[in-house]
Amino acid sequence: MSLSTAEEQLMQLLWKREKAFMKDLIEEYPDPKPATTTIATLLKRMQDKKFVDYKQYGRSREYYPLVKKTDYFSKHVNGLIKNFFNDSAGQFASFFTRETDLSQKExxxxxxxxxxxxxxxxx
Amino acid sequence: MSLSTAEEQLMQLLWKREKAFMKDLIEEYPDPKPATTTIATLLKRMQDKKFVDYKQYGRSREYYPLVKKTDYFSKHVNGLIKNFFNDSAGQFASFFTRETDLSQKExxxxxxxxxxxxxxxxx
DNA sequence: ATAATTATTCTACATTTGTAGAGTTAATTC
DNA sequence: GAATTAACTCTACAAATGTAGAATAATTAT
Known part of the structure; x- marks a missing residue:
């Protein structure tokens, strides 16, 4: 099971802060900020999917990622490689260096x- | 507008063959093959999204991609880079070479x- | 011509996703 | 301690997605 777009976006925020209360996450959104219930729903679904968990502090929860960003990311890239490059990372790499605008320093x-x-x- | 998973999968088949009749596309699917109507729906939606077009030959249509695989792919990677690496291709590249199992030759x-x-x- | 087959469209429906109101419970303020 | 606020849960609902049956139109085989 993988994250939907909105969930992934929220996950990014959580990865950035390592852990956060819902309140904090909402603050990170640019205006117009989503309703708290929206975020609550997303967090719930992300729990179901085992992507986040939380620690209860009094009446509020501090959420944290269960999946490392790099791991999640790797899966993505591997999917891309599989689909687009016949499962050859080398082919992907050369394509990548050719097509992307890397600076000389990079x-x-x-x-x-x-x-x-x-x-x-x-x- | 981008392709859904099922659409993308179909798009892969179309890219592979350059152009194809619906019949051919269905054949490429492993068993259990999807119903023809399913594929027809997907193709229709992909037309709406301007990803494919077709040439009429008698009563059937030969479909072809309107978007190059590499272009589509680039957009994907750029999305990933933006999301995961703060829009730095260089950061992505180094991550990539580190994390992926490239052979010595590659x-x-x-x-x-x-x-x-x-x-x-x-x- | 008539029946069987093929290609496509139309319609439908369950699931997933994006978004949020209403209600509930607990904490905080006046 | 009554009213307000905060943090959630429950419910809802529209849009997108995955999948396909029924209907229609054209084509071929008998």
Whole structure:
């Protein structure tokens, strides 16, 4: 089960703050802010889907993610790779570096990373 | 407007064949194949969304994509980058090379690409 | 011609998603 | 301690999605 668009957006906010009360999450939204009940519903559904949980503090709940952003993200990318690149990460990577507008600095950084990875794999 | 999951799946098939009659598309599905009416509905919706069009041949239609796979794909990745990496492609790239299991060969290829891109940007 | 087949449209309906009002319970203020 | 506020839950409802039957139109086989 995965998150819907609205849920994912909310999840982003939660990832950003690590943990938060509903109140705080709503504040993060730009105007016009959604109704509290809207967010309550989303949070409930996200609980059902096992993406968040909470700690009760008095009458309010502090929500926190059950899924790491990077994990969630990886799944996404892997889905994309599977669909669009025949399950070849390499194919994806080359497409990506070609199509995306990386600055010279970014490209160099990336090469650094690759070099260090190559070294690691060497041994 | 973007494609729903089922529509996207169908779109993949259409991209694969460049163009196809409904019949052919249905054949590509693994069993249990969807009802023809299901596919017809999806194709209709995809037309409305301007993702496909068709040429009439006698009583049947040969469908073809209006959107290139790479363009569609780019939009996806850019969405991901925006959401997960604060709109920094570089951040995404480094995450990607770190997290994905690229083989040594793939890494080398990738470095080649980066080098050639660096050269291009130099001038 | 008539029956069977094919391709498409129209209609339908359950599920999921986006959004929020109304009601309930507990805490806070006057 | 009565009124107000805060935090949730329950219910609702419209729009989007997934799926397909029934109806229609055209085509081919008998």
């Amino acid at each position: 490209l160099k950084e990336l090469r650094e990373i690759i070099d260090s990875q190559l070294k690691t794999k060497q041994s | 890494l080398k290829e990738l470095r080649e690409i980066i080098d050639s891109q660096l050269k291009t940007k130099q001038s």
